[in-house]
Amino acid sequence: MAKKEIYLDHAATTYVRQEVLDAMLPCMTDIYGNPSSLHSFGQRARKALEAARASVAASLHARPEEIFFTSGGTESDNWALRGVAAAQGSKGRHIITSKIEHPAVLNTAKDLEKAGFRVTYLDVDADGVVNVDQLKEALTPDTILVSIMAANNEIGTIQPIEELGRIVKAGSKAAFHVDAVQAVGAIEVNLEKWKDVDLLSLSGHKFYGPKGVGVLFIRKGTRIGPMITGGSQERKKRAGTENVPGSVGFAKALELAVAEMPEESRRLAELRDYLIDRVLTEIKGSRLNGHRTKRLPGNANFSFDYIEGEGLLMYMSMRGVAASTGSACSSASLEPSHVLLAIGLKHETAHGSFRATLGKTTTKEDIDYTVEALKDVVNMLREMSPLYDEMKGAERQCTVKK
Numbered sequence: 001m002a003k004k005e006i007y008l009d010h011a012a013t014t015y016v017r018q019e020v021l022d023a024m025l026p027c028m029t030d031i032y033g034n035p036s037s038l039h040s041f042g043q044r045a046r047k048a049l050e051a052a053r054a055s056v057a058a059s060l061h062a063r064p065e066e067i068f069f070t071s072g073g074t075e076s077d078n079w080a081l082r083g084v085a086a087a088q089g090s091k092g093r094h095i096i097t098s099k100i101e102h103p104a105v106l107n108t109a110k111d112l113e114k115a116g117f118r119v120t121y122l123d124v125d126a127d128g129v130v131n132v133d134q135l136k137e138a139l140t141p142d143t144i145l146v147s148i149m150a151a152n153n154e155i156g157t158i159q160p161i162e163e164l165g166r167i168v169k170a171g172s173k174a175a176f177h178v179d180a181v182q183a184v185g186a187i188e189v190n191l192e193k194w195k196d197v198d199l200l201s202l203s204g205h206k207f208y209g210p211k212g213v214g215v216l217f218i219r220k221g222t223r224i225g226p227m228i229t230g231g232s233q234e235r236k237k238r239a240g241t242e243n244v245p246g247s248v249g250f251a252k253a254l255e256l257a258v259a260e261m262p263e264e265s266r267r268l269a270e271l272r273d274y275l276i277d278r279v280l281t282e283i284k285g286s287r288l289n290g291h292r293t294k295r296l297p298g299n300a301n302f303s304f305d306y307i308e309g310e311g312l313l314m315y316m317s318m319r320g321v322a323a324s325t326g327s328a329c330s331s332a333s334l335e336p337s338h339v340l341l342a343i344g345l346k347h348e349t350a351h352g353s354f355r356a357t358l359g360k361t362t363t364k365e366d367i368d369y370t371v372e373a374l375k376d377v378v379n380m381l382r383e384m385s386p387l388y389d390e391m392k393g394a395e396r397q398c399t400v401k402k
């Protein structure tokens with residue numbers, strides 16, 4: 001088969017689509033004023049920024065004054081946790097999150113522990129779904145924040161956000177933060193339906209928008225301190241001259257992602273299921289990580305017995321397939337995935353996952369090519385693996401004994 005180049009790492013990042021670039025370009029050349037300036041240059045930039053805010057609000061079924069532009073998902077997550085801790089720390093010292101959150105939440109929670117907050121890390125089941133009973137039990141009058149992601153970046157499992165929100169509000173006065181960085185554009189994110197969600201993090205580069213721009217939705221009435229102090233931008237909550245081109249690009253990308261979501265998610269889910277079925281039936285000793293159906297339409301995450309993830313990725317990359325072992329941030333490290341450990345995989349298996357995340361450019365031919373390449377590479381790596389040799393030896397002995 002001729003070598004191709006196939007990008008199956010859309011959960012790590014996406015390209016900027018042309019319509020988004022077209023919307024952004026004038027904000028770098030003609031509309032370059034500072035939105036805080038009172039002259040016409042500034043006012044044109046202010047108008048573009050506020051139109052972007054209104055558009056984001058409409059896409060999410062929120063109000064413009066609840067939309068705050070940030071530098072991305074990491075900042076939004078940090079702000080949600082640290083901002084609530086700062087504003088409500090005198091009211092309570094307990095925070096709840098889950099064991100499979102993105103490091104932007106987990107490491108921030110760990111930092112808050114050092115500052116004297118108590119953090120409960122909820123377990124997940126073997127599919128990666130948060131334990132609802134444990135959440136009910138964990139809520140106390142001291143709980144000020146619950147932070148649970150809408151969909152996991154590694155294994156794609158989708159959480160029952162409406163149900164979790166109801167439980168949080170029935171059992172406490174805590175604010176409910178949702179990291180929806182992977183969810184938006186893939187599943188419906190509607191803040192009228194998710195009425196118990198007080199804070200929501202988004203990141204532009206996950207849905208064909210620019211990198212380095214995100215949003216924190218802050219529902220009216222939520223008590224949260226600023227994270228970046230300085231000038232009075234973003235209603236004195238997030239200082240710094242606004243990223244007008246980024247915000248305009250974010251809004252355009254979100255508008256398109258939300259409009260195209262029903263059709264595109266159906267298409268991706270079909271391709272995903274085709275990939276999953278072929279891998280599970282054609283590659284012996286493979287398993288799917290994450291929920292079989294309650295998963296992001298573009299996400300497939302596999303483990304292969306006797307295979308080490310980094311080697312697999314490298315050889316797949318040599319065959320032209322760009323995939324990942326987990327989150328982009330941890331795939332360069334040799335630490336096992338905290339998500340795979342949380343769903344009960346053994347240490348050695350948690351090292352060896354293969355995440356393929358599909359997107360706009362993905363075709364059925366890409367999937368066919370990927371499966372054939374995977375079959376070859378898995379076979380080759382197993383032939384090289386001493387563990388696999390031992391296993392085959394043991395199998396042979398069993399056959400002889402019989």
Ligand SMILES: Cc1ncc(COP(=O)(O)O)c(C=O)c1O
Pocket residue numbers: 011012071072073074075077102104149151152153179181182203204212214327328
């Ligand atoms: C679930 C989740 N949260 C947060 C982030 C961080 O977003 P950003 O790259 O915009 O900082 C990511 C990025 O991979 C993510 O997948």
